[in-house]
Amino acid sequence: MKSFNGKVLFLDRSDINTDEIIPARYLTEITKEALKSYLLDDLSLEGFNPREDVPKHTVIVTRANFGCGSSREHAPWALEVNDFNIVIAENFARIFKQNMFNCGMMAVQLEPAVIDQLFAKFAGKQTSLTTDLEKNVFHFSADGEQESVPFTISGFDRALVEAGGWVGYADSNY
Amino acid sequence: MGKNIAEKIFASHRVDNPFGDIHVIRLDAVFCHEITTPVAINDLVERGLDRVFDPAKIKAVIDHVTPAKDSKTATQGKILRDWANRHGIKDFFDIGRNGVCHAIFPEKGFVRPGYTVIMGDSHTCTHGAFGAFAAGVGTTDLEVGILKGVCAFHYPESIKIEIRGSLPEGVFAKDTILTIIGKLGVNGATNKVIEFCGEVVDNMSMEERMTLCNMAIEAGGTCGICAPDMTTVEYLWPFISDEFSSREDALKAYQQYCADPDATYAETITINGDELVPVATFGFKPDQIKPVSEMSDTRVDQVYIGSCTNGRIEDLRVAASVLKGKKIKDWVRGIVSPASPAIYNNALDEGIIKIFMDAGFCVTNPTCGACLGMSNGVLAEGEVCASTTNRNFNGRMGKGGTVHLMSPASAAATAITGYITNSDIYQQGGNS
Incomplete structure (x- = not known):
């Protein structure tokens, strides 16, 4: 099972699409590793610089409809090869969310008010996340501040995370 | 209780219901192109699972970069071509015969009412124009589809969009769907199927219905769907004439996939076609x-x-x-x-x-x-x-x-x- 802990990158915008996560000009690559340098290459967001910010973090907390647009699984792959195994948002585009769990990664929804609170308390700080998958709780901490946030994931999503993805699960079940 | 179109298709294709609202459905067609399929092919090879569930149900095309522009895109084409050859995938469209996947596959009669279709391409929702459940998926879902002929979905609710009246001169299917996306928002149909109906849709050609369904994903929709009717049968007739004794018989068979009059929807939206204008x-x-x-x-x-x-x-x-x-x-x-x-x-x-x-x-x-x-x-x-x-x-x-x-x-x-x-x-x- 992958690790769902790490330093948190806050992306304060809704509707970040998969073209922004990994632009189509890099879709000619046929290995996941080749996508490593291009994660969030076209995300234009004040204060965000992919070359500086991507290497320092491994968790994303963001707003609504993350991963909309193209079905490209290159988006989760570009995250994965940069050790980002979890994205936390108000909600996700269907295909992106499924792709994350299909790769044994997590895309977890929290209420907008909770996301607001996380941004207010932790954005702009050196924030760490520890994920307790047994108790379904996120533990955020920064500068002595702490916050524990319960979350839910479906039985299917949990099974995919535990199986390391959908190919393994489907091959043993169908 | 009556069923909408997507519910009817799910009911006839369900193979498993492993968790809550997760339904694993049998696939009638798996479409492939050279951008999202090669990684699936390579992964299957690496896992020692280089098989396909049914070569006749897999269709493949090189369409995103053709002719190849460099070595990398030439390699993507080659991986798809070699794979199609070694598995006997006859419906593989290479240079000279290739075209945009969501134009060429319907044109070849590969999509029928009631079908379930996946492709590693978000605009797969286009094929719902034929009364099919067609959804864009990622490479892993595609990989499992190729190997096992199944895909897992959250049981989708549907939004019914009824477009009444008729479109004014100079207003087209594209203006209609852009207006609808403007109303729904880019997240307004996430995890839902959009079922289009009403006089405007009834009077649309298959090409126009494809334009309409094509952009369902831009509102987050899993699929856009139009009920099969005589327009659908006419379009498909060259491919189905040996299956049915008449167009009427075909229509009758396909109408099992029309929504019941008492079908339920998450939301119903009515649009007056006469009021639409060209938009950008x-x-x-x-x-x-x-x-x-x-x-x-x-x-x-x-x-x-x-x-x-x-x-x-x-x-x-x-x-x-x-x-x-x-x-x-x-x-x-x-x-x-x-x-x-x-x-x-x-x-x-x-x-x-x-x-x-x-x-x-x-x-x-x-x-x-x-x-x-x-x-x-x-x-x-x-x-x-x-x-x-x-x-x-x-x-x-x-x-x-x-x-x-x-x-x-x-x-x-x-x-x-x-x-x-x-x-x-x-x-x-x-x-x-």
């Missing part, structure tokens, strides 16, 4: 729309007519009717990509290609590379394109470029003036 997008999200008439200050560098949304023969006919006898503005680069060889041939026979060329357009081979900035029409930093494609995301057609989505009629009119322009000032009248 501004900004970087497809729900940001304005009437074309309010955008006449926007100068464009390029006009692109093509893609899985609007590269079909009816689209080229409409654009040609606007362009006939005219020249495009000297600063505009006009590019048209007929979406399949059959469409290209029809356009040649009808004199449409000559109209485009006389007007100053470049006519490319069938491909969809420009839409996502991969090939055949990439924008430079700061450039603006009026486009009949489906996404106006920041940098979509090239880093730093801006895209305004619109109908082929508006795009053609825009090419003539060099500024975003309503087609009605050029329309000869009587064109659909």
